[in-house]
Amino acid sequence: MTQTSSSDTVLDRVLRILSAFDARRRQLTVAELSQLADIPLATTYRLVNQLAKENILTRYPNGNIGLGIRLWELAARSSPAVSLRTAAMPFLDDVQSIFRQHTQLSVLDDHELLVVERLSSRNSVVNQATVATRMPIHTVSMGLVQLAFQPQYIIDDYFALYPEATDMSYPGTGSITDTLAKIQRDGFAMLDGMLDDGTTGAAVPVFDKPTGRKRVAIAAISVVIPEDFESRSAVVPVLMAASRGLTRALHPTAEPG
Amino acid sequence: MTQTSSSDTVLDRVLRILSAFDARRRQLTVAELSQLADIPLATTYRLVNQLAKENILTRYPNGNIGLGIRLWELAARSSPAVSLRTAAMPFLDDVQSIFRQHTQLSVLDDHELLVVERLSSRNSVVNQATVATRMPIHTVSMGLVQLAFQPQYIIDDYFALYPEATDMSYPGTGSITDTLAKIQRDGFAMLDGMLDDGTTGAAVPVFDKPTGRKRVAIAAISVVIPEDFESRSAVVPVLMAASRGLTRALHPTAEPG
DNA sequence: GGGTAATTCTCATTTAATGAGAATCGAGTG
DNA sequence: CACTCGATTCTCATTAAATGAGAATTACCC
Known part of the structure; x- marks a missing residue:
């Protein structure tokens, strides 16, 4: 079920995806991300693909997802x-x-x-x-x-x-x-x-x-x-x-x- | 005018906002952001407020916008x-x-x-x-x-x-x-x-x-x-x-x- | 108090986004 | 090679998030 307090904006979802990663969870499958971020699987695939295209996320050869270097770059610049x-x-x-x-x-x-x-x-x-x-x-x-x-x-x-x-x-x-x-x-x-x-x-x-x-x-x-x-x-x-x-x-x- | 190649998704716009900041442009007014990110002013205010609420962006006392510490944190974790x-x-x-x-x-x-x-x-x-x-x-x-x-x-x-x-x-x-x-x-x-x-x-x-x-x-x-x-x-x-x-x-x- | 710019709010309208399920692909197994 | 299963992409009718101009409000300056 999606969040009930207010509408579940795209920004909310993107931030939940990015927040799923931490020092212990550097790579996740799309299925894991879907569960951690509480987003239906099809939508998770779509958002992950959009983020990967911009290198905010990266796809590893084994199919797992991790943070991409562009996210670091955006943050590190200023x-x-x-x-x-x-x-x-x-x-x-x-x-x-x-x-x-x-x-x-x-x-x-x-x-x-x-x-x-x-x-x-x-x-x-x-x-x-x-x-x-x-x-x-x-x-x-x-x-x-x-x-x-x-x-x-x-x-x-x-x-x-x-x-x-x-x-x-x-x-x-x-x-x-x-x-x-x-x-x-x-x-x-x-x-x-x-x-x-x-x-x-x-x-x-x-x-x-x-x-x-x-x-x-x-x-x-x-x-x-x-x-x-x-x-x-x-x-x-x-x-x-x-x-x-x-x-x-x-x-x-x-x-x- | 908005981008014409395909539709201008929320994610595209958010990334254009975040990309507007760099070492030389650490603080921007909302009007500047609107121009740099090619987003109408009302929409820019709305997106900036959403991002500031999550501390991805921060509002300085003088009203200027800068990157928030949460962006760095998300990137630094993994x-x-x-x-x-x-x-x-x-x-x-x-x-x-x-x-x-x-x-x-x-x-x-x-x-x-x-x-x-x-x-x-x-x-x-x-x-x-x-x-x-x-x-x-x-x-x-x-x-x-x-x-x-x-x-x-x-x-x-x-x-x-x-x-x-x-x-x-x-x-x-x-x-x-x-x-x-x-x-x-x-x-x-x-x-x-x-x-x-x-x-x-x-x-x-x-x-x-x-x-x-x-x-x-x-x-x-x-x-x-x-x-x-x-x-x-x-x-x-x-x-x-x-x-x-x-x-x-x-x-x-x-x-x- | 008036002027101006920044900012928020409204809301009719638009269209981006949705997400289930079908279709396709890839890996593994016998 | 065929089959199974999970991963992934695609489709598309429907939804609701998002839009953005302009009004309204607020803040600042003179």
Whole structure:
């Protein structure tokens, strides 16, 4: 059955087809797509063929369907995420080469955290799943550090949307409200054992302007380190230097470097 | 007037809207979009609003339209270009940190060269235009080095499509046919003054498998160096090491390391 | 307050899109 | 080679998504 709320536009259907693919589902048969996208088989074939003709989707020799390079190209040419990532790369690279730990750039989008880039150490498993994945803001340092530097109404909206966040108790800082207050005071988040036992997520905000009182976080730079990391005390200063560099790169001004 | 060849589908129109944006046109008014996409204004407003609702496009506070983060996210989750880029990053990083020159990863697509990634030296201008840009294959080393390692029928198709390529005379190697033959013998392309005077483009192919006779290039790794670069003799060996590393990363086998 | 452009809304009309089922194709099996 | 089955394309009567001009509303500027 098709959607009942309003009419099922062609755009809705195309987006459901494109959304069916992710890091674990890179190739799908047309029958699978039809089911995942909730579109009758004949219509799915027609839309898939139209998309393949434009290279938004690609047909593999075995008949399976995957995303086409044109979709990437359209997005890469002028997406804000790509601009941010490109500007951030030298700073992420600095952080990654100093600590040799997973280093991420992330943003908040639609009340979730979205990973824009992840640099991993040489010998770590290539893990595509990390870039473009979403996580609840309140479960990771890089989310909390961005939330802490948002207008109060955005924080309130978030709590309204995720009441379970207000039930959280963070190791060493207590409630989410107390945790956000500490992050606001410190200017960084450093939380143990959030996603994985034995690791610490350290994150700093990237602000929308170099100085000023009402700065808003537009991204975060973060690393994941072992809890007993020997260079632990150096992490935040290095992240902050990277963050300030990125903010200046994004907002060049006449102020002295 | 709308297109006359066949009917103007919603998908056609949506793709024309998305294609209107590029590195130089990151924000457009709805009126500009209507003109660029050749869609009546009322229809453009309607489609733009639908796309903005899904965050495929975004509305800026000044009313301008730009690409939305969801488009990037859809593409980043499972696009082959992103997988290739992710696998290549350690090797590109190696090359870039050794020579401190622009380092690129590119593929052939639809008889053109498409830049998938570009790492630049620290102090170079951040130049978004390079990633996701297309160039004629026969005008750059990284294009020629991939063309040289394609099946003959693909080379023939290319010449049929771009007869002007057969009129080219490359410095030191002559015609394109002779140049391709030399690249096939050498296993790399190193051409002076192709895009910019005073520079050399050095490129090696990334093959579809580690060994074997009928290997096909699926990408290229390349650097742009000054013609009088002091480490010129080291460039190709380093690029080849990076390329072999990438091929092995893409095609892990049981063969010894 | 007036002027102008941007934007939304309306709705009669158009036509793109639909999708079941027939037809065709391709792969696998005996 | 014939048969079976699933994949895929094609057909076409019907539907409803889409259209787009122009009116209405909103926002901005002077």
